[in-house]
Amino acid sequence: MPRQLGELEDSVMTRIWQWNRPVTVREVLEDLQQERSIAYTTVMTVMDNLHQKGWVRREVEGRAYRYTAVSTRAAYSAALMNEAWSQSDNPASALVAFFGMMSSDQRQALRDAIRVVQRDPEEDAPEVAREASPQGLPEGSPEQATEGGEDAEGADGADGAGR
CATH class of the missing domain: 1.10.10.10 (Winged helix-like DNA-binding domain superfamily/Winged helix DNA-binding domain)
Structure with a gap:
């Protein structure tokens, strides 16, 4: 995490x-x-x-x-929230307290997000993406896969010759 x-x-x-x-x-x-x-x-x-x-x-x-x-800010934020929530000794109580701290706009974004994740995956995908975008929710998977492999090293790893 x-x-x-x-x-x-x-x-x-x-x-x-x-x-x-x-x-x-x-x-x-x-x-x-x-x-x-x-x-x-x-x-x-x-x-x-x-x-x-x-x-x-x-x-x-x-x-x-x-x-x-490697991933999006939304995926980073989601992972931090998940980590904090999973460490609670009473996750339901932690959620209630968290929801109580939200503004009305944030609560509406939460309701919109719940509607998106509860959709049947067989439903029209473009409609899901259209609904998710205005609320700042990730349009794809919450976490993107990293690319494997080693990076080549430059002569000195420095940036900016002539820049």
């Missing part, structure tokens, strides 16, 4: 999820520097750690790596 991301890991992953394309350390660095002072090597280390932990995969492009998210 995934462990919650640290603050900087979350900032990096948020960009990777939002951009939804392969990104370099340099791109993430330049975006983070709009909010805070941060060193290239710090961002490079965080992205390497995210790779080692299985959050991102990377491919060599020239002397740089391009990083891509």
Whole structure:
């Protein structure tokens, strides 16, 4: 089960999820520097750690790596909620307390989500995806499979020659 991301890991992953394309350390660095002072090597280390932990995969492009998210933010959030709920000594009570903390919009999103997961799988799939999308629910499986295999190492693993 995934462990919650640290603050900087979350900032990096948020960009990777939002951009939804392969990104370099340099791109993430330049975006983070709009909010805070941060060193290239710090961002490079965080992205390497995210790779080692299985959050991102990377491919060599020239002397740089391009990083891509392994799963979605929705899958990450769902896994964290499932982990927290499964550790409760009284799961039903934990759910009641959690639902009590929700706003009316969140409760409506919950009702919509329950309707989606209770549908017969033989029903019209495009209709399910259309209903799920506006509520921010995952349109596919809550967890995406990771790709296997080892990544090639660049000459120095550095990003940014000429970037």
